[in-house]
Amino acid sequence: MNxxxxxxxxxxxxxxxxxxxxxxxxxxxxxxxCSDYAILTDGHPPLSSAAAxxxxxxxxxxxxxxxxxxxxxxxxxxxxxxxxxxRHYPDDKSWWIGLMMLAPEHRGxxxxxxxxxxxxxxxxxxxxxxxxxxxxxxxQPGFTFWQxxxxxxxxxxxxxxxxxxxxxxxxxxxxxxxx
Ligand SMILES: CC(C)(COP(=O)(O)OP(=O)(O)OC[C@H]1O[C@@H](n2cnc3c(N)ncnc32)[C@H](O)[C@@H]1OP(=O)(O)O)[C@@H](O)C(=O)NCCC(=O)NCCS
Numbered sequence: 001m002n003x004x005x006x007x008x009x010x011x012x013x014x015x016x017x018x019x020x021x022x023x024x025x026x027x028x029x030x031x032x033x034c035s036d037y038a039i040l041t042d043g044h045p046p047l048s049s050a051a052a053x054x055x056x057x058x059x060x061x062x063x064x065x066x067x068x069x070x071x072x073x074x075x076x077x078x079x080x081x082x083x084x085x086x087r088h089y090p091d092d093k094s095w096w097i098g099l100m101m102l103a104p105e106h107r108g109x110x111x112x113x114x115x116x117x118x119x120x121x122x123x124x125x126x127x128x129x130x131x132x133x134x135x136x137x138x139x140q141p142g143f144t145f146w147q148x149x150x151x152x153x154x155x156x157x158x159x160x161x162x163x164x165x166x167x168x169x170x171x172x173x174x175x176x177x178x179x
Pocket of ligand 1: 037099100101102103106107108109110111112113114134135136139141142144145146148
């Protein structure tokens with residue numbers, strides 16, 4: 001698979017580029033802008049190693065080659081959002097979204113939906129048939145966002161510790177649209 005990945009979001013100034021470990025500093029800055037989400041998830045602001053940890057975190061059996069962190073860049077080439085995904089997980093025909101977040105001032109304007117749609121098109125181009133994710137039960141706005149994109153709950157994951165908190169999560173799935 002081509003390691004250099006870039007796509008545009010049609011009719012906007014935004015572009016999407018695959019991030020590499022050399023982008024750690026800008027990704028860390030985004031994590032800090034999104035501390036509301038870290039507090040919701042972990043009960044504390046992001047660790048100073050949040051971005052570095054993100055590049056290393058992998059589900060069992062997967063390697064760094066299976067992991068893609070896409071960055072959403074505005075017209076000034078500033079990182080304003082991210083979508084982290086694992087290919088061929090939980091099965092060979094599927095992709096898993098581990099995290100998607102936008103800087104607060106870029107939310108609620110359709111950017112998240114457009115980033116997702118561009119990502120799904122890219123997954124379809126790579127023969128992905130299904131997309132999975134898990135959303136915290138406590139993250140009602142996040143749940144609504146995914147539902148509006150056509151994701152459906154397929155199961156509830158047992159409570160799990162995240163930082164200082166314990167969360168139950170909805171595992172959701174969507175069939176990739178034909179291109
Ligand atoms: C979730 C997130 C990625 C969505 O991106 P976004 O750009 O804000 O969402 P959009 O503007 O594209 O909204 C798409 C739809 O979802 C709905 N939605 C988005 N955020 C919402 C919120 N906070 N409350 C209720 N609905 C919301 C919108 O109303 C919109 O519906 P519409 O098309 O009928 O108007 C973004 O808000 C974010 O980064 N949130 C914090 C991190 C997070 O929760 N990530 C998800 C973890 S799995």
